[in-house]
Amino acid sequence: MYMDMCLNEEQPEELDEDSTAADRKYYNDWWRANRMAKNVIRGTISDTIRSCMVELELAIDFMDAIRQKFKECSKAEGARLSRKLHELKFNGTGNIRTHLMQLEEINNKLRDLQMGVNDAQVVHIALESLLAEYGNLKSNYNSQKEKWEIDELISICVNEQDRILKDQKEKAPATSVNLVGKYKGKRDITLRPKKNKFKKDGKKACLPAAATENLQKVKCFFCKKVGHIKKNCDGFKRWMVKKGFAKQEGTSKA
Incomplete structure (x- = not known):
């Protein structure tokens, strides 16, 4: 059953x-x-x-x-399908075969409502829905006396799409490959005193009042003391040398 x-x-x-x-x-x-x-x-x-x-x-x-x-008025449905038949365009993405078969399907629905067009008109509408890249195909069709069938148009358009995609792939610039690898060894970090930009005539220039006030608010994340930052902390420098992450200035390599 x-x-x-x-x-x-x-x-x-x-x-x-x-x-x-x-x-x-x-x-x-x-x-x-x-x-x-x-x-x-x-x-x-x-x-x-x-x-x-x-x-x-x-x-x-x-x-x-x-x-x-869900029954729709035949006139309203015919107007909607007719508008869709003429407004549906191929944007270049996807399969052109699917696009052309969708146009044929819409026209078959219009024929059921006694509002469809003949096959020659469907071929003309389909060619007008293609991109400018298919201009040679349109010119070839207009120069011939014979009219194409819908199945013949689908086969020709599929071959033309394959040719266009192949030409685009050949014209695409070659992608450069970086064969130089990054250095993964241990960096040689040597602590050097930072140059003072406030020196003038061998003497240290006085800091502005605002800068001095802001410096008093700075707190070191290493020793937790106020007045300097971590990279200028003497205790942090000694810890770096002790751990082997940096070398004390003045020592030579072994």
């Missing part, structure tokens, strides 16, 4: 005394499939749709009632 039995097979008649065993089996299977189909429909629609629907006895009638809720 399949769940779509209630959608494809006719509804059985009510059982009576003359019903055979095959009639009873068909009756039970059909109504069981109907219940299963309704459970699937009930579980797939949203709460908003379910609250405004009257659940019918037959699954096929239940589906038709839902379809009527």
